[in-house]
Amino acid sequence: MKEMSFSQAIEDALTQAMMEDQRVVIFGEDVHALRMNLYTRFGEKRVRPAPISESAFLGAAVGAAMAGLRPFVELIIIDFLAVAADAIVNHAAKVQAFSGGRWKVPMVIRAGCGGGYGDGGQHGQSLWGWIAHIPGLKVVVPSTPADAGGLLLSAIADDSPVFFLEPKLLTDDLLEILGSGGRTTVTYDIPIQGQKGMVPERWEPIPLGQAVVRREGSDVTIAGAGVAIHRAWEAADVLSGEGISASIIDLRSIAPLDRDTVVKDVKRTGCLLVVDDDYRDFGLTGELAAAVLESGLPARYARVAVEGTIPFDPVRERAALPNVDRICEAVRGLMK
Secondary structure, eight states: OEEEEHHHHHHHHHHHHHHHOTTEEEEEETHHHHTHHHHHHHOTTTEEEEOSOHHHHHHHHHHHHHTTOEEEEEEEEGGGGGGGHIIIIIIITTHHHHTTTSSOOOOEEEEEEOOSSSOGGGTSOOOHHHHHTSTTOEEEOOSSHHHHHHHHHHHHHOSSOEEEEEEGGGOHHHHHHHTOSSOTTOOOOOOSSSSEEEEOSSOOOOOTTOOEEEEOOSSEEEEEOTHHHHHHHHHHHHHHTTTOOEEEEEOOEEETTOHHHHHHHHHHHSEEEEEEEEESTTSHHHHHHHHHHHTTOOOEEEEEEEOSOOOSSHHHHHHHSOOHHHHHHHHHHHHO
16 A cells, blocks of 8 residues: 555556556646646657647547547546537437447546635536436546545446546645635635545556445434545534534445445434535435435435535635535534
8 A cells, every 4th residue: 555645646547547558548738737747658649738629629539439549538627518518418428328339438537626715606616416417427526545546447447428526625736726826815625634545556446336434323324425525524523522423425426326325324324414515406415315215214314515606705615615514513403
């Protein structure tokens, strides 16, 4: 085992994937700088800088994937998907179904997600509920460096389009880029843990759609992904001092979604809190509530999520995003 940051783990796993499979290529803006080590090692034919046109290079990646390559596309932040939604929503997601499985689009779209660093509602969104709503698309959201590398290998090997969403507050290189430009007044509400962690000497794939119980408790089940897991852990420590024992489930994957692990844990605790850095309405929080109801469990339920447009103001932004205080308040409400 060795220690790596989130960014180092992703680059290391990507290097291994490119060494093992010549079909893996990188597309995107400024990738010769963002992936300088890989550009130097594998050359411009496999690390291909693109013009600043998301619709152009995502569209090109769809065609490349259909032609037999496995593109890894650097979208930088997930909000930019809105610029190029047609290539993904109307083409990449549907090709396999329309062709009866004869055509596939094996590509990974890597993007930073989430707020907490002062960029507001046009750059601080998560959007995984929107993406997962489209049949044919897969979405993974790692919360640790070890999961980031293992999930990335599975995403690259998958024959479907997979969104690999990195929480920005966990990813050091994204924060370095997004926090530059003289923004000396901005402070980051970074989780205590998450940016660094132990990883294996050699990466092994972690199956998509397989949640993990990070912490076992008896009174309430807290489910989420990405930064939410670290907020939930801090909240669980606070609640433990009040005699409340919380179980924490890291979904790791939004689509496919491991409903069974959540339902199994809720069957034991009788209580579910979903913590989601995405929008509350029509998203992950409601989907997990439906899973529990459809299983026949008479569980108590609450959710902590983003309820409207994310503000620029740092104080209001932190209040709008899931935080330790909001999680603790929701759990106390369930216990009543």
